[in-house]
Amino acid sequence: MAAALALPVHRITRALAADRRLPVVWLSGQGCTGDTESLLRAVDPDVVSLLFDVISLDHHETLMVAAGRASRQALDDAVEAGGYVCVVEGAIPTADGGVHCVVGGETALSLVRRVTAGALFTVAAGSCACDGGIAAAAPNPTRATGVAGAVPNVKNLVRMPGCPVNGVNLVAALVHYLTEDALPPLDSRGRPLFAYQSRIHGNGRCERFDDLRAGRRAKAWGDEIHRTGGCLMDLGCKGPSTYANCYQRNWNEGSWPVGTGSVCVGCTTSGFWDANTPFFKP
Numbered sequence: 001m002a003a004a005l006a007l008p009v010h011r012i013t014r015a016l017a018a019d020r021r022l023p024v025v026w027l028s029g030q031g032c033t034g035d036t037e038s039l040l041r042a043v044d045p046d047v048v049s050l051l052f053d054v055i056s057l058d059h060h061e062t063l064m065v066a067a068g069r070a071s072r073q074a075l076d077d078a079v080e081a082g083g084y085v086c087v088v089e090g091a092i093p094t095a096d097g098g099v100h101c102v103v104g105g106e107t108a109l110s111l112v113r114r115v116t117a118g119a120l121f122t123v124a125a126g127s128c129a130c131d132g133g134i135a136a137a138a139p140n141p142t143r144a145t146g147v148a149g150a151v152p153n154v155k156n157l158v159r160m161p162g163c164p165v166n167g168v169n170l171v172a173a174l175v176h177y178l179t180e181d182a183l184p185p186l187d188s189r190g191r192p193l194f195a196y197q198s199r200i201h202g203n204g205r206c207e208r209f210d211d212l213r214a215g216r217r218a219k220a221w222g223d224e225i226h227r228t229g230g231c232l233m234d235l236g237c238k239g240p241s242t243y244a245n246c247y248q249r250n251w252n253e254g255s256w257p258v259g260t261g262s263v264c265v266g267c268t269t270s271g272f273w274d275a276n277t278p279f280f281k282p
């Protein structure tokens with residue numbers, strides 16, 4: 001994590017050893033809970049250390065013990081106390097007054113506006129929260145959008161696209177805030193540079209790049225070049241236009257799409273469901 005954030009290890013260690021945990025209010029809109037699944041698989045710190053040492057997860061519909069009114073009370077208490085980070089997972093439907101996603105009698109649209117208003121900062125975790133994701137794909141019947149679309153005046157928004165967001169990157173952004181009392185450096189779209197400043201395709205990044213330079217480009221799924229680690233460009237790989245650090249962070253402490261022999265579908269690209277389909281065509 002220190003390497004990812006370009007921060008000295010001792011500063012991170014000191015921040016995490018301090019008796020301070022960052023209150024987090026996690027909201028879920030239209031989504032598949034993939035970003036939560038991703039959070040559960042974060043490493044260094046893993047989710048157990050994360051919950052005991054780094055954050056105080058004051059509200060999360062999927063992970064909290066409380067349900068029903070008690071869950072709503074936890075949310076309201078956290079908002080009233082202030083000083084929290086709002087993490088939003090999933091898209092926010094705006095058609096028909098937001099009625100297509102209602103949690104505890106309140107629309108996701110109302111919830112996200114109410115909770116982001118008092119937050120230190122807000123993290124749009126995953127592509128759905130960033131720009132609507134799959135829910136916003138054409139013809140987008142619920143007029144789904146991301147946090148910025150639902151809350152036009154939202155302050156201090158950190159956008160972390162991905163389908164899902166990489167849990168290690170998400171935790172790193174929170175650890176950066178705890179360590180420096182400041183958000184990590186962001187690009188013009190609000191994405192942390194440490195995770196989104198480079199394209200996947202390139203020397204020292206994609207492990208298949210040398211094969212591309214050697215002219216080893218797979219032409220069909222399962223052909224000799226595909227099976228022996230060749231470049232996937234002709235099978236539709238969107239790595240050349242995709243900004244993400246999956247090649248470095250990996251998933252589940254294991255591999256990443258291109259590493260497993262699938263193409264990159266460009267899941268961190270804005271509007272990728274419409275922009276990058278069909279996924280398996282160059």
Ligand code: SF4
Nearest residue numbers: 201206231232237239
């Ligand atoms: Fe680029 Fe994709 Fe080929 Fe890797 S597999 S070198 S990201 S086109």
Ligand code: F3S
Nearest residue numbers: 246257264265266267
């Ligand atoms: Fe997404 Fe491509 Fe990474 S599909 S997970 S940005 S390799």
